[in-house]
Amino acid sequence: MAAVHPALIRGKTWVSSGVLYMAEPFPVTTETVTAMAAQLLGMSLKPSDTAATAGVLNSLVADMQALRKLPLGDDEPATTYAAVEGQP
Amino acid sequence: MNAAVPTCREIADDVQSRKRSAREVVDAALARAEKFQDQFRAFTRITPEIARRHAKRVDERIKQGEKLPLAGVPFAVKDLFDLESVPTTYGGKVFADRIAKSHATAVRKLVDAGAVCLGKLNLHECAFGFTGANPTFGDARNPWDPSRIAGGSSSGSAIAVALGICSLTLGSDTGGSIRHPSALCGVTGLKPTYGRVSRAGGLPLSWTMDHVGPITRTAADAALVLKLMAGADPADETSSRRPVPDYRAELSARIRGLRIGVMHRWFFEALDAEVAAAVGHGLERFVALGARQVEVNLPLLEETLGAHRAILFSEASSFQRPYLAERAADFADDVRPLLLAGLFIPAADYLGALRARRIIRREWAKVFESIDVLITPTTPVTATKFGDATADVPGGPKPLVRAYLDLTLPFNVTGYPAISIPCGFSKAGLPIGMQLAGRPFTEGTLLRVAHQYQQETEWHERMPVLAK
Numbered sequence: 052m053a054a055v056h057p058a059l060i061r062g063k064t065w066v067s068s069g070v071l072y073m074a075e076p077f078p079v080t081t082e083t084v085t086a087m088a089a090q091l092l093g094m095s096l097k098p099s100d101t102a103a104t105a106g107v108l109n110s111l112v113a114d115m116q117a118l119r120k121l122p123l124g125d126d127e128p129a130t131t132y133a134a135v136e137g138q139p
Numbered sequence: 140m141n142a143a144v145p146t147c148r149e150i151a152d153d154v155q156s157r158k159r160s161a162r163e164v165v166d167a168a169l170a171r172a173e174k175f176q177d178q179f180r181a182f183t184r185i186t187p188e189i190a191r192r193h194a195k196r197v198d199e200r201i202k203q204g205e206k207l208p209l210a211g212v213p214f215a216v217k218d219l220f221d222l223e224s225v226p227t228t229y230g231g232k233v234f235a236d237r238i239a240k241s242h243a244t245a246v247r248k249l250v251d252a253g254a255v256c257l258g259k260l261n262l263h264e265c266a267f268g269f270t271g272a273n274p275t276f277g278d279a280r281n282p283w284d285p286s287r288i289a290g291g292s293s294s295g296s297a298i299a300v301a302l303g304i305c306s307l308t309l310g311s312d313t314g315g316s317i318r319h320p321s322a323l324c325g326v327t328g329l330k331p332t333y334g335r336v337s338r339a340g341g342l343p344l345s346w347t348m349d350h351v352g353p354i355t356r357t358a359a360d361a362a363l364v365l366k367l368m369a370g371a372d373p374a375d376e377t378s379s380r381r382p383v384p385d386y387r388a389e390l391s392a393r394i395r396g397l398r399i400g401v402m403h404r405w406f407f408e409a410l411d412a413e414v415a416a417a418v419g420h421g422l423e424r425f426v427a428l429g430a431r432q433v434e435v436n437l438p439l440l441e442e443t444l445g446a447h448r449a450i451l452f453s454e455a456s457s458f459q460r461p462y463l464a465e466r467a468a469d470f471a472d473d474v475r476p477l478l479l480a481g482l483f484i485p486a487a488d489y490l491g492a493l494r495a496r497r498i499i500r501r502e503w504a505k506v507f508e509s510i511d512v513l514i515t516p517t518t519p520v521t522a523t524k525f526g527d528a529t530a531d532v533p534g535g536p537k538p539l540v541r542a543y544l545d546l547t548l549p550f551n552v553t554g555y556p557a558i559s560i561p562c563g564f565s566k567a568g569l570p571i572g573m574q575l576a577g578r579p580f581t582e583g584t585l586l587r588v589a590h591q592y593q594q595e596t597e598w599h600e601r602m603p604v605l606a607k
Contacts, residue, residue: 092482094464096479100476107480108480111448111452114448115448115449116445118495121442123491126494126497129493129496130347130493
């Protein structure tokens with residue numbers, strides 16, 4: 052693969068020839084959790100919760116790596132929605 | 140059978156034939172529940188008035204000539220199922236004032252069949268954990284060693300059966316929450332196929348992976364109870380319309396020729412030696428009964444783990460978001476960060492997991508064409524001490540959440556039925572559980588295999604010294 056221009060690197064995600072490549076993500080920090088809670092959810096978290104939440108998120112992200120690499124083809128989500136209530 | 144712990148069937152026969160009244164049976168069970176409550180914390184609430192009212196009604200129905208398959212059988216329910224007029228606390232402070240207006244469907248079916256509810260059972264708060272440590276209602280403790288965890292999240296459900304308080308409890312299972320405490324407490328726990336038993340009237344952890352099932356002392360009792368609990372329910376659109384078989388009628392059929400699958404990778408890789416030996420002996424027993432061992436290789440297990448994480452955390456946090464916004468401080472300290480973390484799972488991961496689920500289901504179905512039952516340990520180690528963070532397994536310490544749930548959670552993602560039955564004890568006197576899983580809606584096969592094993596062994600009859 053050709054060298055990636057540093058300006059295109061965002062975390063460990065970069066764009067080359069219109070394709071988005073994703074490598075292993077950086078660890079989630081307490082600062083990230085604090086910012087996301089405030090900016091995305093409007094929540095202010097206690098420092099102890101922020102640290103614990105960051106720890107959980109890092110574990111989750113690690114456990115989801117294999118899932119993220121699975122080719123999903125044309126499969127739709129297996130939700131339980133039914134257009135007419137009670138008639139799945 | 141140990142005389143101190145009659146089966147559901149034996150109790151029902153006695154009450155139906157009026158050898159004993161339902162009231163007598165229930166009074167004895169209530170006394171036992173009270174006796175052990177301080178030490179083991181099986182219950183969040185014992186409901187003697189309701190139990191005696193139910194018992195009186197059962198005795199009246201029998202006098203009127205009704206045949207009740209669970210006549211006077213005491214039971215209790217994990218405190219996330221609704222019991223009319225009683226708070227459904229979810230094991231914590233946040234839901235403490237949520238008074239149920241009616242019974243959950245599964246509870247109602249058991250009461251209609253003559254069972255008598257003793258109360259609500261302790262759990263890991265919000266069903267989001269596997270230790271049973273509970274700051275609101277007290278830590279649910281293992282009857283075989285109170286310094287150890289009972290497993291969870293249906294902790295009290297397994298404890299109450301292990302202590303002989305009742306021979307039937309209700310649990311829910313989203314990653315192993317029926318099978319895990321059943322294994323650690325030495326009782327029988329069945330997670331039916333997704334949709335086999337209505338989820339209506341139970342507080343959700345994960346709508347698409349929650350399963351409702353019985354914890355009993357024997358597989359025969361589980362067969363009796365499942366027949367009564369299962370079936371379509373207008374209140375749960377995911378409940379199956381398939382006919383419900385008479386599981387008890389299948390129990391005695393021979394297992395000769397049955398294909399029992401074994402998968403070493405993932406399920407037998409990092410096991411305590413005593414657990415490996417006990418499950419190995421169980422497999423030998425099935426082979427001696429005429430079953431055929433088949434090596435299999437279930438695909439996509441790492442992806443299944445990832446899907447479980449994405450679905451569980453996303454759905455749990457979606458349900459709890461309003462409560463987190465208003466009462467975050469009232470959640471247990473070990474549960475709150477889990478719920479907060481779920482708010483940050485990308486929607487693309489959640490939907491990817493729901494898409495992956497179809498692929499996993501398709502690929503697993505191919506493998507299960509070659510076997511009738513998959514045998515695995517339920518857990519790779521026996522009950523750990525409160526406060527332990529890792530399990531000592533070959534290859535080095537493993538985080539408990541991975542050690543305890545990796546072997547059970549794949550069957551929540553696929554919705555396949557699975558049962559845990561006692562298959563031995565460690566030198567320290569702790570129970571060991573064996574898991575049997577099958578194709579969707581083959582509970583009859585699993586119960587038959589489990590029953591035949593229990594006809595040949597006595598592990599399920601053992602009682603903790605502290606309960607005698």
